[in-house]
Amino acid sequence: MALYDVIFYLFATIVLVSAGGVVFSRKMMYSAFSLLFTFFGVSGLYVLLSADFIAVTQIMVYVGGILVLIIFGVMLTTKITGVDIKSGTLGAFQMGIAGLASLAIAVFMIIMSMNTQWMQKDPLAETSTTVEAIGGLLFTEYLLAFGVAAILLLVAFIGAALIARRK
C-alpha cells in the first residue's frame, strides 16, 4: 500500500467519522466542533487531489469564517446557563424513515457511480501551482461571474448586518 493510499484512507476516515459526529451527536457544541474536523479532512482530500489553493481556501473560509459564525450562532441562540446544549430530534419512526431514505440515496448513487463509465482522462500532470491558472480563468472567462460574486458578498454582508441588528 502506497503512502498516498494510507493518507487517503486516513483523511476519508476523518471526514466520515466527524460528519457522523455532526449529524448524530446529541449536543450542539459537539456537532459544531465535529464540523471543524470535517472541513479539515475535506481540505486534506483536496491536497491529495493536488488542489492546493482550494485546500487552503477551504481552511480559511470554512474554518476561519463559517465555523466561527456557526459557533457564535450556537452560543447566541441557546441558553448557556446549562452545560448541556441539546437539540431535539424526531421520533423513532420518522428517524427510521429519514435514515432509510438517505441510506437508499447513498446506495443508489454508489451503485450508479461504480457502474458509470466516467469520462476518464489521464490524471493531470503534477502542476507546480494552480494559483496562476485559477487567477487567469477568473479574470478572463469568468470575469462577470467573479464580479457578480463580489457584489453578492457585499450585499449579503450588508443584508446580514441589517437583519441581525436589534430593533
Next chain:
Amino acid sequence: MGIGLTHYLIISILLFALGVFGIATRKNAILVLMGLELILNSANINFIAFARFGGMNIEGHVAVIFVIILAAAEVAVALAIILNIYQNFRHVDVDEINQLKD
C-alpha cells in the same frame, strides 16, 4: 488499483447522505445549516475529483471557489435570519416556526 475517481465519489456520496439525514432529522435551524454545509462540501469534493481525473481541469477549481463564496454569503444571511427568529420566538425550532409574523 490505486485510489481513483470512484473512491472520491463514494466519500462525496456518503457525506451527501449524512448531510441529507442531518437536514431531515434535526429540528434546530443551526444544525440544519450544518447539514447544508456537509452537502456543499460533498459537491466540492466532486468538482475537485473531476478536475483531477475527469478532464475538468482548472474550471472545476473555479466552480469550487464560487461554491465557497456562496456558502460564506449563505451562512452569514442564514445566521442573521436565525438570530432574528430567536429574538422573536426565543427558540430556533424549524418545526414550530410556521408563520412569518410573530
Next chain:
Amino acid sequence: MEYFKNIFSGISTALVGMKITFSHLFEKNVTLQYPDTYHPINSGDMPANARNRIDVDIEACIGCLACQRDCPVNCIKIETVKAVAGDEPMGKDGKTKKLWVSQFDIDFAKCCFCSLCTEACPTDAIFMTQVFEYATYDRKDLVYHFSDLSAEQVQAKKAALAKATAEKKKAEAEAKAKEEAGKNEA
C-alpha cells in the same frame, strides 16, 4: 483632519513611550540581592525596634504569665512549678524567684509579631531580636522551647514540691493534733 492628527499622535506617543522604556533597559539595576550580596542585619539596615523573632531570657522570667495572657493568638504556653524553700531559682537581679518555669513554649507558626508580650513583661525577659530567617521544613520545628529545665528536672522539682507540700501538711496536721492534744490536756 482631527482623524489624521489622532493617528499621528497615536504613533508618535507610542514611539516616545518606547524610547523611555528603552532607555530604562540600560539603567543601573536597583535590585538588592538579599541573601547573596546584601543582608539587612550585616549591613545594619534592620531598624532597632523591628518586630522579628522573639527570644526569652529564661533567667529573668518570673513565670507571671503576663505575656501568655496578653497574647492575642495564644501562641505562648507557660507552665510553672512552685519552688520549695532552699531550692529556689536565682533571678537576674540576684534575688530568688518563687517559681520554676518548667515549660515556656512559643509557637512561631501562630505568632503574629505584635510585640504585645514584650510590653507586658515586667522583667523584660521576653524581647524581640534581629533574627528573621528561621524557616523550616516542618511546622513542628517552629515551636520553640525556652525552658532550661529537662524533663527529669521538672519531675524532680514536682516531686520535691509534692514532698514539701506533704511534709508541710503532715507538720500542720501534727501541729494541729498537738494543739488538740494540748487543749484536751487542758
Next chain:
Amino acid sequence: MEQNFVYDLIGENLIGYVIVAAMPLMFVLVYALVAILGELKISAWIQERLGPMRTGWKGVLQPIAEVVKLLQKEDITPANVNKPLFNVAPFIMFTGAYAAYAVIPFSSVFVPSGINIGLFYVFAVSAFAIIGIVMGGWASNNKYSLLGAMRAAAQMISYEIPIAIAILAVATLAGSLDMQEIIKQQAGGIWNWFLFGGTGSIAKVWVIPFTFALFLIYFIGSLAETNRVPFDIPEGESEIVAGYHTEYSGMKFAMFFFAEYSNMFVVSAIITILFLGGWQSPFGDFMNGPVWQSIWFISKAMFFVFVQIWLRWTLPRLRVDQLMYVTWKVMLPVAFVAFFAVAFWAMIK
C-alpha cells in the same frame, strides 16, 4: 522540494519527511526557552530589576525550571467542564501554531515544505487558533473564559482583514505567494527590501511611505493576532482573570503557553519575510551563505520578538471599543490606500 538540504542528504523518503517535519519542532523548543528567558529578563531590566538570578549563571536556566515546573504540576480538570473539548482545545491551538512552521524558509536550502501558496497557507492556519481559543473558553464552563474567548475571536477576526490586505500588497509587489520567491526578489542589500519598495529604479521613493504604512499595519495586526500587549484584551488579568485559559493548569496550560510563544515567532518571521528580506543578508552577497542566511533570518525575527516584549512594558491595554476603532476606522482605510498605491507601483514598474 528542490530547496531542502535534508532531502539531498538522505533522499526523499519517509525518514526524510519525518526529520524535516521534526526540525522546526526542535527549533521551537529551543526558541521558546530563549523567549521565556527574554521575557523575564527584558521585563526586569526595563523595570530596573535583575530578574531571575539563582538558576544557573545569572539565571539563564530559569526557563528550564519553569518548563519542568509546568510539566510536573498536577493536571487539574475542573468538575463541571466539558471534558472532551476541554482536553482537545490546547492541542488544536498548538497544531495551528505549529502548522505554520511548515512553510517558513529558514534559509535558501531549508524550508520544510516549499509550497507555492505559503503566505496564504500561514494566513489560513491561524484560523485554528481562533477555534482552539473558542473551544477552550466554552468548554471551561466559566464566564471569564467564555468572555475571553469571545473577545479573542472578535479581535482576531477583525485584525485578520488589515493583515490580509498588507500581505496581499506585498504579494502583488512580488507577483508570488511563494515565500522563497518573495525573499529571492529582495536580494541585494537593505535598499532592495520590500520595506523600501523592493528592487527598482530610484523612482520607487514615492512608494516607500506606503510600504512603511503596510509594515506598521502588519506589525500592529500581528500583535493583536498573538494577543500581545497592548491587545491582550482576551486575557486581561485585571478584568477577566486570565481569559480563555483561566481553568487550565499543568501540561495543558503549557500547550497554550507554547502555542502563544511559537505564534510570536511565526508573525515575526512573516514580517521579516515580507518586508525585511527574509534570510537575505543586509549587505547584498556579502555573508550570504546558507548558514549565514539562517542566522540572519533568526536574528531578524528575534528582533521583532524583542520588540513585542519591549512594547509589553511600554503601552497600556486598550479598551474594546478602542480596539475596534483602530482596526476598522484606522488600519483598514490606510491599508486600502497603501494597497492601491503599491499595486499601482507594481503595475507601472
